Amino acid sequence: MAGSTLIEGGYVVTMDPAGTELPRGWVAVRGGRIVSVGEGSAPSDVRDAFPDRIDATGALVTPGLINTHHHLYQWLTRGWAQDSILFDWLVALYPTWSRIDEGTAGAAGAGAMAVLARSGCTTVGDHHYIFPRGSGDIVGAIAHESRALGLRLHATRGSMDLGESQGGLPPDFAVETTDDALAASAEAVTRHHDGSFDSMVRVAIAPCSPFSVTSDLLRESATLARDLHVRLHTHGAETVEEEAFCRERFGMSPTDYLESLGWLGPDVWMAHCVHLSDEDAARFGATGTGVAHCPSSNARLAAGIAPVRALLDAGAPVGLGVDGAASNEHGRLGSEIRQAALLARLRDGAGAMPVRDALRMATTGGARVLGREREIGSLEAGKLADIVLWELGEVEHAGIADPVAALGLGSLPRVRRMLVQGEDVVVDGHLVRADERQIAGRVVEAAARLRG
Numbered sequence: 021m022a023g024s025t026l027i028e029g030g031y032v033v034t035m036d037p038a039g040t041e042l043p044r045g046w047v048a049v050r051g052g053r054i055v056s057v058g059e060g061s062a063p064s065d066v067r068d069a070f071p072d073r074i075d076a077t078g079a080l081v082t083p084g085l086i087n088t089h090h091h092l093y094q095w096l097t098r099g100w101a102q103d104s105i106l107f108d109w110l111v112a113l114y115p116t117w118s119r120i121d122e123g124t125a126g127a128a129g130a131g132a133m134a135v136l137a138r139s140g141c142t143t144v145g146d147h148h149y150i151f152p153r154g155s156g157d158i159v160g161a162i163a164h165e166s167r168a169l170g171l172r173l174h175a176t177r178g179s180m181d182l183g184e185s186q187g188g189l190p191p192d193f194a195v196e197t198t199d200d201a202l203a204a205s206a207e208a209v210t211r212h213h214d215g216s217f218d219s220m221v222r223v224a225i226a227p228c229s230p231f232s233v234t235s236d237l238l239r240e241s242a243t244l245a246r247d248l249h250v251r252l253h254t255h256g257a258e259t260v261e262e263e264a265f266c267r268e269r270f271g272m273s274p275t276d277y278l279e280s281l282g283w284l285g286p287d288v289w290m291a292h293c294v295h296l297s298d299e300d301a302a303r304f305g306a307t308g309t310g311v312a313h314c315p316s317s318n319a320r321l322a323a324g325i326a327p328v329r330a331l332l333d334a335g336a337p338v339g340l341g342v343d344g345a346a347s348n349e350h351g352r353l354g355s356e357i358r359q360a361a362l363l364a365r366l367r368d369g370a371g372a373m374p375v376r377d378a379l380r381m382a383t384t385g386g387a388r389v390l391g392r393e394r395e396i397g398s399l400e401a402g403k404l405a406d407i408v409l410w411e412l413g414e415v416e417h418a419g420i421a422d423p424v425a426a427l428g429l430g431s432l433p434r435v436r437r438m439l440v441q442g443e444d445v446v447v448d449g450h451l452v453r454a455d456e457r458q459i460a461g462r463v464v465e466a467a468a469r470l471r472g
């Protein structure tokens with residue numbers, strides 16, 4: 021059981037519904053949860069009850085960041101197909117990815133999650149959808165690595181069953197049968213999903229995309245997830261090529277197509293959603309369908325700029341995601357706050373994305389997207405103690421007018437300290453439960469093995 025800790029002296033951004041900020045605030049933590057939050061010096065009864073102190077002087081204190089979309093395995097294929105659009109990039113990478121197994125997926129996950137943690141991410145959403153025959157327990161391997169680092173994981177059991185010979189994009193050797201995918205999805209949930217309040221591992225069901233999955237698998241995955249009381253995730257409306265694919269094959273836009281298969285609703289989140297009409301955005305808001313906004317990946321693949329302002333104004337849950345590192349070699353979630361602020365302004369004007377709105381997407385927005393808004397995403401009494409202290413005393417940020425602008429517009433501050441469930445995960449910018457050099461060595465070896 022985690023101990024009692026008082027974090028004091030920092031600029032605390034609670035991300036509570038009122039947007040409360042405490043220029044010299046304190047946060048009291050016990051048993052992995054936030055007990056109380058206040059301004060100024062903590063009262064003497066609090067100081068007596070929380071003898072362990074973390075000095076946050078000169079730091080910005082925020083909720084832990086929540087990543088809503090990733091493909092951790094892609095950590096092994098960074099730097100490939102550097103100038104391609106999505107479909108060409110996928111075709112270039114599918115053959116290598118289809119050699120993934122639980123060993124290489126674990127090494128990739130360790131590398132990708134180490135970088136996420138060092139950029140302030142406490143909850144990792146992963147979308148894994150390639151399961152070659154005989155590849156072992158890939159979801160289990162990723163969960164093993166998240167536990168070792170001390171991070172909260174929202175894994176998925178994804179799938180593809182629409183190979184090239186049936187008009188899909190992936191090669192036939194990279195896809196499963198519909199029945200195998202459904203059976204393995206149910207098994208992954210049974211084996212690894214924990215629905216408790218302080219769960220460290222949850223599992224969602226996540227067929228990959230309209231151009232790599234049959235209508236049957238999409239429809240039946242939705243039914244299965246609802247039977248098992250877990251969430252649903254996929255890619256949607258990422259590129260103009262996907263839009264053309266859906267119109268030609270189904271006579272509908274991607275959003276209409278997914279809706280026709282039961283895929284709009286408060287238990288669904290979709291990655292990207294770049295090519296939405298105003299009416300689509302309103303439907304996301306009305307149905308509570310979540311969006312994982314991945315601004316760097318969308319720029320890397322020249323997919324476009326998602327209408328995030330319209331989605332937020334419609335009331336849709338919107339979180340941030342780094343996406344797989346093969347389309348975002350940066351891999352740092354903290355940096356996506358700045359990227360989201362900048363791209364929204366390029367699309368919709370200077371007032372389209374204040375830094376506090378971008379930070380809200382990375383925290384409470386992500387919690388809503390993952391169905392964890394009661395547990396994580398803000399610094400409020402009763403929530404889990406997932407907390408980041410960002411160092412603002414170094415030359416990059418010292419003297420800046422607004423500590424939140426340091427995080428949302430400046431270079432990404434070093435993580436002075438990061439707690440998950442009240443326990444240290446990062447101290448002075450480095451992992452405390454794992455050896456970063458050893459992880460780097462595993463990544464080098466696994467990347468070479470994957471290349472064959």
Ligand SMILES: [Zn+2]
Binds near residue numbers: 089090147255291343
């Ligand atoms: Zn993706």
